[in-house]
Amino acid sequence: MTPMSVEQMLELFSGDENRTIQDAFRKLHANLKFRAERTVVAISGGSDSDVMLDMVRALEPEKNYPEAKLFYVWFNTGLEYTATKQHLDYLEEKYGITIERKKAKTPVPKGCKDYGLPFLSKQAAAYLGRLQEHGFNFAVWGDETFDRLYTMFPKCKAALRFWCNEWGEGSRMNISCYRLLKEFMIENPPQFRISDKCCNGAKKDASHDYIREINATLNMVGVRRAEGGVRATAYTSCFSEASKRGDIAQFRPLFFFTDEDKARYCQIRGVAHSDLYEKYGFVRTGCACCPFGSRFEDELQTAERLDPGLRLAAANIFGPAYEYTRAYRRYKIQHDEMGKRIPGQLNLWDEKEDKTWANATVGGPTLSASSMSGQPASVG
């Protein structure tokens, strides 16, 4: 890796096709020059964070921005692939930096035990978890109207709007966004606690604590709009000022990078990603086999080869959520096979994937109350 100045990087990425990359370097230069007094550079070990780190190191901050103090940090959620940890070693050596390893405030196994399990998506898990907290009986009250349910649960309005499709026609905040989920849950009420809070203890809280610990002034993260998902859609630009007390400004250098920009950048700069991408075909990384990932079955199979211990841990922690998701997928297939398609509902997964997953046997193929009643096991 040859460090350069911003002028050299703009020269390297000259041409109209590199406009986004040029803009990103200009903004990075400005932030390093004027805002980076104490900056957290959050490394995840994923491919976007690889690009962000390369951009930062390419500008040789120690020489070109002596006022900027950068803190490279990685947050260990407690469910990380060995390949990710090895990749951090590689990055340290390649760029001559130290990446601080920080433990999650509440690691995933404990978070799942304390709060409940991730299921389907962050948004669905948040609303369903909220209904459960209020003692909502899916089988008994599932078909009631919003007005009636709201009188019964006046402190649960947002989640009831989700359940009753009251967020407006076609809103992605309605449960109808998840094809047949409501029907499935009424017929098969969950026997485990659902929650979206695992991410808070494993990621958010650890990051906030670290920001406070080093008294940081800027947080640099490798979020790209094109990656989609809650994290990316929460923002509309590459920079956010602190929105509340205790918060700090966040800069996302490659927010506007398309997949093509990213691929071109990596090719020109020789950026290599972790083995999870290079050898095992992952398209993104994160906690191993999280049930939020629609492709967790694929991940479980890969984890079996790569990190059998991790695969076992994931099955112990997330088992009931896996089983429930599989049962939901089988339910949709059975429903379709019986020719009972409900018009107007979206299909989040294509049928081929549905059938593959529905037949998967990791953690047990059937949905039974006895297998789903326990709390997730901790792996310590």
Ligand code: SF4
């Ligand atoms: S990505 Fe999944 S496993 Fe990781 S912290 Fe969030 S909910 Fe938990």
